[in-house]
Structures are given as structure tokens and as C-alpha cells.
Amino acid sequence: MPIRVAVLDDYQQVAERTADWAGRLPGAEVEFFAEHIADPDALVAALAPFDVVVAMRERTAFPAGVLARLPRLRLLVTTGMRNAAIDMAAAAEHGVLVCGTGAFPSGTAELTWALILGLVRGTAAEDARIRAGGWQQTVAPDLAGEVLGVVGLGRLGARVAAVGAAFDMDVVAWSPHLDDERAAKSGVRRVAKEELFATAKVVTLHMVLSERSRGLVGAAELGAMREDAYLVNTSRFGLLDEDALRQAIEAGRPAGVALDVFDPEPLPAGHWLRSAPRTLLTPHMGYVTEKTYRVFYTEAVEDIAAWTAGSPVRVVS
Numbered sequence: 001m002p003i004r005v006a007v008l009d010d011y012q013q014v015a016e017r018t019a020d021w022a023g024r025l026p027g028a029e030v031e032f033f034a035e036h037i038a039d040p041d042a043l044v045a046a047l048a049p050f051d052v053v054v055a056m057r058e059r060t061a062f063p064a065g066v067l068a069r070l071p072r073l074r075l076l077v078t079t080g081m082r083n084a085a086i087d088m089a090a091a092a093e094h095g096v097l098v099c100g101t102g103a104f105p106s107g108t109a110e111l112t113w114a115l116i117l118g119l120v121r122g123t124a125a126e127d128a129r130i131r132a133g134g135w136q137q138t139v140a141p142d143l144a145g146e147v148l149g150v151v152g153l154g155r156l157g158a159r160v161a162a163v164g165a166a167f168d169m170d171v172v173a174w175s176p177h178l179d180d181e182r183a184a185k186s187g188v189r190r191v192a193k194e195e196l197f198a199t200a201k202v203v204t205l206h207m208v209l210s211e212r213s214r215g216l217v218g219a220a221e222l223g224a225m226r227e228d229a230y231l232v233n234t235s236r237f238g239l240l241d242e243d244a245l246r247q248a249i250e251a252g253r254p255a256g257v258a259l260d261v262f263d264p265e266p267l268p269a270g271h272w273l274r275s276a277p278r279t280l281l282t283p284h285m286g287y288v289t290e291k292t293y294r295v296f297y298t299e300a301v302e303d304i305a306a307w308t309a310g311s312p313v314r315v316v317s
Contacts, residue, residue, distance in 0.1 A: 002027045002028055002029050003025075003027075003028050003029070003051045003052060003304075003308065004028070004029045004030075004031070004049055004050045004051050004052070005021075005025070005028055005029065005030040005031070005050065005051070005052040005053075005054065005304060006031055006033060006046070006047055006050040006052070006053045006054070007030065007031070007032045007033065007054045007300075008033050008037070008053060008054065008055050008056060008059065008060050009033065009036055009055070009056040009059040009060055010032045010033060010034050010056070011034060011036075012288075013032070013034050014293060015032050015054075015293075015297050016030075016032055018293050018294055018296075018297040018298070019294075019297035019298045019300065019301045020298075020301065021301055024301045024302070024304075024305045025301060025304055025305060025308070028304070031050075033046070036059060036060070036266060037060065038264075038266075040063075040065065040066055043060065043066060044066060044069045044070060047070055047073065048070065048072065049072065050070075050072065050073065051072055051073065051074050051075065052073075052074065052075040052076075052077065052304055052307075053073060053075075053076050053077070054077045054079075054297075054300045054304075055076065055077065055078045055079070055083065055085075055086070056079055056296070057078070057079055057080055057083065057284075057287065058083055058084060058085035058265075059085075059265065059284075060085070061085040061086075062076065062085060062086045062087060062090075062091070063087050063090070064087045064089075064090035064093075067087060067090045067091055067094050067096060068090065068094060070094075070096075071094075073094075073096050074095065074096060074097065075096070075097050075098075075099065075303075075304065075307050075312075076091060076096050076097070076098045076099075077098075077099050077100070077101070077300045077303045077304065078098065078099075078100050078101075078316065079100070079101050079103070079296035079297075079300060080100055080101060080103055080287075080296075081100035081101070081102070081314065081316060082100070082208075082316075083098075083100070083316070084209060084236075086098060088316070088317075097307065097312060097315065098315070098316040099303040099307065099312055099313065099314050099315055099316060100303075100314050100316045101295060101296050101299035101300055101303065101314060102295050102299055102314075103287065103292055103295055103296065104289065104291040104292040104294075104295050105155060105156075105159070106159065106289075107286055107287050107288070107289040107291075107292050108156050108234050108260075108286035108287055109156050109159035109160050109163070110289075111234055111260060111282065111285065111286040112156075112160050112204055112206075112232060112234045112286070113160065113163050115232050115234065115258035115260065115280055115282065116143075116202055116204065116230065116232055116258070118258065118280050119230045119232070119256040119257075119258050119280050120140055120141060120143060120202070120230060120256075121138075121140045122138040122140060124280055125138065126138060141201070141228065143164075143167050143168075143169055143201070143202070144167060144168040144169065145168060145169070145170070146169055146170065146201035146202070147169065147170045147171075147172060147199050147200045147201050147202075148160075148161070148164035148169040148170070148171045148172070148200060148201070148202050148204070149172055149173070149174070149191075149196040149197065149199070149200030149202065149203040149204070150164070150171065150172070150173040150174075150188065150204055150206060151173070151174055151175065151193075151196065151203065151204065151205045151206060151207055151216070151217075152173075152175045152205065152206035152207035152208075152235070153173040153175055153178055153182065153183060153186055153188065153206070154175075154206060154208075156206045156234075156235075157173065157175075157204075157206035158186045160204055160206065161173065161186055161187065161188050162186070162187070164202075165187055165188075169201075169202075170189075171187070171188040171189070172188060172189045172190070172191045172195070172196055172199070172200065173186070173188045173189070173190055173191070173196075174190065174191055174192065174193045174196045175207065176212075178190050193221070194224065197217075197221045197222075197224045197225050198224045198225070198226070199226075200225075200226075200229060201226065201228070201229055201230065202229065202230045202231075202232065203225065203229065203230070203231050203232070204231075204232040204233075204234070205217065205231075205232065205233045205234070205235045205239050205240075206234070206235050207235055207236075207239055208235075208236075209235070209236035209238045209239060213238075213239055214238045214239070215238070215239075215240070215241045216239045216240075217231075217239055217240050217241065217244075217245075218240075218241035218244045219241065219244040219247070219248075222244055222245065222248040222253070222254070223248070223253070225253060225254045226254070227252070227253050227254070227255065228254075228255050229254045229255060230254060230255055230256045230257070230258070231254050231256070231257045231258070232257075232258045232259075233257075233258070233259050233260070233261055234260040234261065234286045235261065236261050237259070237261045237262050237263040238263060242263070245257070246272060246276075249276050249277065249278065249279065252278075255278065256278045256279070256280065257276075257278065257279050257280075258279070258280040258281075258282075259273070259279065259280075259281055259282075260281075260282045260283075260284055260285060260286050261284055261286075262284065265283075265284055266283065267281075267283075299314070
């Protein structure tokens with residue numbers, strides 16, 4: 001019997017042509033799902049016939065209750081090497097091997113700057129104004145000479161910081177374990193968390209979401225921000241205290257918020273953020289680039305081929 005492979009959340013319907021599924025997996029039956037399946041019962045029903053599932057990042061969750069109801073599932077491939085939406089202990093308990101892929105590193109950093117510039121220059125509002133028959137009304141602040149606050153100076157944060165320096169911004173950074181030496185290697189100054197939020201014109205978040213970092217930006221941090229400051233999050237929505245964020249936006253502080261990440265995703269119709277003022281929203285598209293997808297799907301196929309040959313690669317532990 002041929003193995004059956006389900007490829008989930010193929011929103012743009014590009015997965016099939018992005019990798020050599022037929023050539024690398026001869027005889028396999030591969031089905032591509034373009035529509036997101038949010039309901040757990042519907043998800044279980046759809047995936048019941050499959051031996052292998054390819055999940056696009058954290059778009060579809062695999063908690064213990066779902067994994068327990070998929071007895072045929074033996075391999076779960078996630079794009080990327082970290083997926084907080086998979087219950088790893090439950091996967092191991094039910095005999096489901098989890099493998100990952102690499103990624104192309106620049107997409108999220110590039111989108112971060114698209115959002116920063118979109119907020120500061122009011123591009124979405126001015127585009128809408130032109131289409132409605134009007135002309136320019138906003139006067140944008142300058143970024144040169146202002147403070148860019150980078151929360152989390154890892155691979156992505158360092159890329160964002162480098163662009164800030166190129167824009168002649170005073171780049172500062174904070175994370176729980178950041179030291180002066182590592183900050184200096186990235187050409188930034190390490191400051192206390194309180195100073196970063198109080199002084200930055202733009203605060204951008206690049207932390208990994210964990211139980212320790214959940215709600216990292218709450219009422220105290222948002223309340224400390226300058227009234228003319230901007231907040232950008234392309235990392236994970238859970239870094240923000242949602243209630244505190246909503247209250248801050250309703251109170252008119254900060255001046256603008258840009259988000260590429262939400263909880264839940266896709267963002268439900270009628271969610272308060274869809275109509276929140278002074279916000280710029282994108283649908284978790286930081287990693288959605290041609291080169292990233294090519295790495296994701298090519299290596300997902302490699303994972304499946306290696307698993308069928310009895311030598312799994314890129315096993316996520």
C-alpha cells in the first residue's frame with residue numbers, strides 16, 4: 001500500500017510545484033489542502049487516511065487530543081525546526097516521529113522593516129486616500145537620529161538592527177541574557193528593558209515565545225512608551241499581553257502598532273484588532289517568500305524520503 005501524505009495550509013497553492021514530490025516520493029499519494037481546517041473534529045476526519053502530514057509552521061495545531069485520534073499517522077513534518085503548536089510528548093507517546101526543515105533567513109527581517117516604514121510613513125492610509133480621490137495629509141517623522149529598540153538580539157533581531165544602523169538610528173537592544181560584548185558585536189548598545197521602552201521611537205520584538213517570555217510586553221512596558229512611539233511584532237503574538245495592548249490602543253498610546261502575528265490564526269472575523277485604530281496588520285507573512293518556501297518544501301520531501309528509507313533526518317526532539 002502506498003504511503004499517503006497530506007500537505008496542510010497550502011494557502012497560495014504553490015506547494016506542489018515548489019518541490020519534486022513525484023520524483024523523490026515515487027508511488028506516494030500526496031494531497032494538498034489549500035483551506036485551513038480549524039475545527040479539531042474536521043481535522044481528524046480529514047487526516048485519518050494519511051501516514052504523513054506536512055504542517056506549515058504553526059498554522060495548524062497538533063495537541064494531544066488530535067494526535068491520539070490519528071492512529072495511522074507516523075510522520076509529522078513541520079517547516080522550520082521549532083513548532084510550539086505540536087505536543088511533542090504526545091507525538092512520542094503515540095509513535096509519531098516529528099521532523100523539521102531549514103529556512104531562508106531574511107524574510108521576516110525584511111517584513112519587519114516594511115511594517116516599520118509602513119507605520120511611520122502612513123503608506124496604507126495614503127494609498128487609501130489616493131484611491132478615494134484625495135491627496136496627502138500625513139507628515140511623517142524622521143527615523144534618522146531616533147532610537148530603535150530591538151527586543152531580542154538573535155539572528156532576526158541582529159538583521160533588523162543592522163538596517164536601523166544604516167538608517168542612522170541609535171540602535172539599542174535588550175533581552176534577558178544579552179551582554180555588552182554580544183551587543184557590541186552587532187553594533188548596538190545594551191540597555192535595561194525599562195530604558196528601551198521609555199526611550200525608543202520604534203520597538204520591535206524578536207524573542208522566542210516561551211512560558212518565561214509570554215506576556216513580556218504588558219501594561220508597564222506599553223505605558224512607559226513615548227506617545228509618539230511605534231510597536232512592531234513579527235515574532236509571536238503571545239509576547240504581548242492582549243488586554244494591555246487593547247487598553248493601550250484605546251488610550252491612544254503608542255502612536256502605532258504593526259502586527260504580523262496573532263492568536264488565534266487566521267484572525268477570526270469580527271476580532272477587535274481588525275477594526276483597531278492606528279494599526280497595520282499583515283497575515284503572518286514574514287516567512288512567506290519564494291526562497292523560504294523552496295527550502296521548506298524541498299526539505300519536507302527529503303524528510304519523507306529519508307523516513308521511508310529508514311534513516312530519518314532533521315528529527316525534532
